[in-house]
Amino acid sequence: MIIDPTNVVNHKDFHDLLLGTIAPRPIALASTVDAKGNVNLSPFSFFNIFSSRPPILVFSPSRRQRDNTTKHTLENMLDIKEVVINTVNYAMVEQISLASAEYPKGINEFVKSGLTPIKSERVKPPRVKESPASFECRVLEIKTLGTEGGSGNLVTCEVLLVHTQEFIYNEKGKVDPRKVDSVARMGGDYYCRINGDNIFELPRPVAGIGVDQLPDHIRNSPVLTGNNLGRLASIDKIPMPSEVKSFAENFDYNLLWRNNGGNRIDAIHNHAQLLLDRGEVKKAWLLLLSASYQTELWN
Ligand SMILES: Cc1cc2nc3c(=O)[nH]c(=O)nc-3n(C[C@H](O)[C@H](O)[C@H](O)COP(=O)(O)O)c2cc1C
Known part of the structure; x- marks a missing residue:
């Protein structure tokens, strides 16, 4: 299908198409406060990191499709230019889903979701204890992207302080x-x-x-997939003929023929695919190249 956004009849369907195709998206669980100090907590998947120096996170609370109203998170950040962006893992997914329910303004979704607030150090909104990581942020800019239902508001945030939990790290x-x-x-x-x-x-x-440099018999393989070709083309130089020769002299092709009946080229390519799946890229190359001029060894 080809879709021109300016000719869309049903915007809801178009919205669903965008969200289905631009996926998966990370989830920001955003904690904000209003001018009176009321806390709000809501999830946003229009979210990502755009810079590490300075550390910049962006997310977008959209205007509601239903009635074109704005979200409390956005309204709060227009008053108090601070937010804590908390990450989300499987152990808390039902609770963040609950926090996305449309509670009236002033309702604290920490209370509704049962997630635990911890006082932040640099900003007013609290962070979420259960989150693997939390980012205390200053809101740098809120860019309005439109005025209709579904229009986003691009919030650019500078990270002031990062909190991480011990359990996310390996021994290194x-x-x-x-x-x-x-x-x-x-x-x-x-x-x-x-x-x-x-x-x-x-x-x-x-x-x-690059794939353009692969020999034709590899590039036009009846067996190898786009991923296989991508992996083969990721090496920095094609193995030398001398390496291929010594590989071919020592490789037990008969074992291949026993395990892969039928066409010998297919057998070679099937085995090369297995080697690629195991990460043995050089060996896959040597085997594939050996097929082009070592046929006499097979008989
Ligand atoms: C996982 C998840 C991701 C969401 N992502 C977004 C988003 O990126 N933008 C948005 O406007 N709403 C998003 N929503 C919906 C908001 O969380 C929902 O509208 C919420 O009620 C807004 O709360 P607020 O009005 O208190 O800010 C998402 C909901 C869920 C469950």
């Missing part, structure tokens, strides 16, 4: 995503939980040769 002192157990927002009522097999590591390419 780095944040371990398996320990954080984050949740993120998707379209509709969907969330995702970031744990187990959902977490994987991808080594950052130093100076990848």
Whole structure:
């Protein structure tokens, strides 16, 4: 489908489409106070970090679709230019969902959700005890993005103080995503939980040769996927013919033929795929290159 935002008939459907496709989104649990000191706590998934020096977080309380009114979080920040952005993990997801209910202005969602307030050090709004991390922030700018229901208000925040919980760190002192157990927002009522097999590591390419530099017989593989080609093309140089030769002389192709009946090229590519899945990129390269000129060894 091709959609032109200026020709949208049903804005609700368009909103749902945007939220379904721009996903998953991290969740900011924002704590604010009004001029009288009343506390508000609400989740926002139009949220991210845009700079680490200075540390800048952004999020957006939109105008309500239903009646084009503004959210209490926004109104509070227009009065008191401070916010604590608290992160969210699986253990608290039902409570943050409850905090998103449309309570009347002045109602403290800490009380409604049962989440625990802790006095902040640099700003008036309290932080959330249960959150893996909390960021005490000064509001730098609130940019109004429109005047209709669904229009956002881009809030730029400077982090003044960070609080983290002990349990999120591994033994090397780095944040371990398996320990954080984050949740993120998707379209509709969907969330995702970031744990187990959902977490994987991808080594950052130093100076990848690029898919355009892959030999044709690899690039046009009947077996290898886009991910496989991406991984192969992430190396900085193609192995030398001498390396391929010594690999081919020592590799037991017969084992491959036994395990993969049928086409030999497919067997080579299937095994290369297995090696790539195991992270053995160099070996996958050597095997694939050996297929191009070592056929005599196979017979
Ligand atoms: C996980 C989650 C993410 C949300 N993200 C946003 C968002 O990015 N922007 C927004 O305007 N509302 C968002 N909402 C809805 C607000 O939390 C909801 O309108 C809330 O009642 C606003 O509270 P307030 O009026 O006290 O500020 C989200 C709700 C949930 C449950």
